[in-house]
Amino acid sequence: MISNRSMTTKKLVIDAFLCALLFISQVSLSWLPNVELVSLFLILYTLVFGRHVWIILYVFVLLEGLFWGIGIWWLSYLYVWAIIPAAIFLLYKKNCPSSFSAALLSGTFGMLFGLFSSLPTILTGGLYAAFVWWTAGIPFDILHGMGNFTVSLILFKPLYQLLVRLKQHQS
Amino acid sequence: MNQFKRLSPFLGGCTAIAVLALLLVIYTLTRPVPMAGTKNITVDVVYEDGSTDHYQLKTEEQFLLGALRTIPGITLEGTTTEELGLMVTEINGRQADYKKGGAYWALLCDGEPCSYGVSQQAIKDGEHYTFQYTPADGKGGGT
Structure with missing residues (x-):
């Protein structure tokens, strides 16, 4: 009965863990200008955990606002990061991209980050x-x-394999 | 679908290169170009109570911060970041720190907000710069 529910405790805990990983990666690399793992994690989460990425992403955005203080920059976080899952859903619905394709997507997103963030x-x-x-x-x-x-x-590749194993363990 | 999968890295690569080229072109066309030679500039500091300090100088410096450092009567304090340069929080001992009091030093070029911060603002001959104490509500010092 419980396993049929869309959000089991196990799934919720894994989402919380993935969100914490996202947040910790951002905070721990914040001293390095413009180097981040958030884009890569969002690509991976979308590919492996599908729609769960939205919960993880918006809890992360909320944590960012609480941790760094909500300002103009935070408004851009509401839509900028969402571009990655949206692009993955659009481009790679069922297929896993190669490392090179994922790197190109992540790199292009990084180059356009300032443009997207300038809207507010x-x-x-x-x-x-x-x-x-x-x-x-x-x-x-x-x-x-x-x-x-x-x-x-x-x-x-290594992180994708790790997350797939986590997903298999979950189910 | 297989064809799309095979084409995707190629298309992705082309897109990434096109974006990079576009960014480089836009940056080359819009980046601040410093002026060589001697420039005459004026600098005003407008404090919270509306009082003003006025400085006039002749400088060979190319960026505003360099020129300000040559004025003996002015002291600037703040935090420096690689991306934005010096973020001024204190001028001549008067603070306007957004994190503490919700106010900041607005930098104006001929009365209009400057395009860059004090470290990256290229100076032009005859230009007038103003540091204006500005509370968070946007009303300048003395208003």
Whole structure:
């Protein structure tokens, strides 16, 4: 009876664990400018755990706001990170991408992160302010993209295998 | 579907390269270009109570922070990050720290908000810069 329910205790605990992993990875790497594992984890969570990624993602976003303090940047977190699961659902519905494809997706997302994040600045400072804010950060967006690409290329496969084993253990 | 799977890394690679090229072009066209030679600039600091300190200088420096460092009568304190440079929180002993009091030093170029922070703002001959004490509600010092 319990196993038929959409959210069992076991699933809930695993979601909480995955969310904690996401949050800890972000906080522990925050001292390194534009190097993060969040993009890679979101790709992996979407591929392995499907729709559960939305719960994990929005609890993570809430934790980020509580930990760092809610500001303009936090508004962008409400939609920026969601682009990754949406892209994975759209591009790789049933198939697992190669490490290289995942790295390309993650790298491209990193390069466009500043552009996506600049949208709330339109509300506070206008279109020109948002444009200036974005263009001033382009060198860091490129570094973000390169970091994402490298990290995903190296860690995608081993982490994917680990998470698949976790999922199998769950069911 | 197999064809799509085979094409996907190629298309992904093309997209990534196109995005990178576009970013490089946009950055090259919009980045602050410093001006060589001597420049005459003026700097105002408008405090919370509306009082103002005025500085006029002739400088060879290319960025505003470098020019400000050459003025003996002005002291700037703040936090420095790799991405944004110096984030000014104190000028001449007067604090405007967003984290503490919800106020900040707005940097204006000829009366309009500057495009960059004090470390990255390229200076131009004849330009007038203002550090304006600005509470979180957006109203400047003395208003």
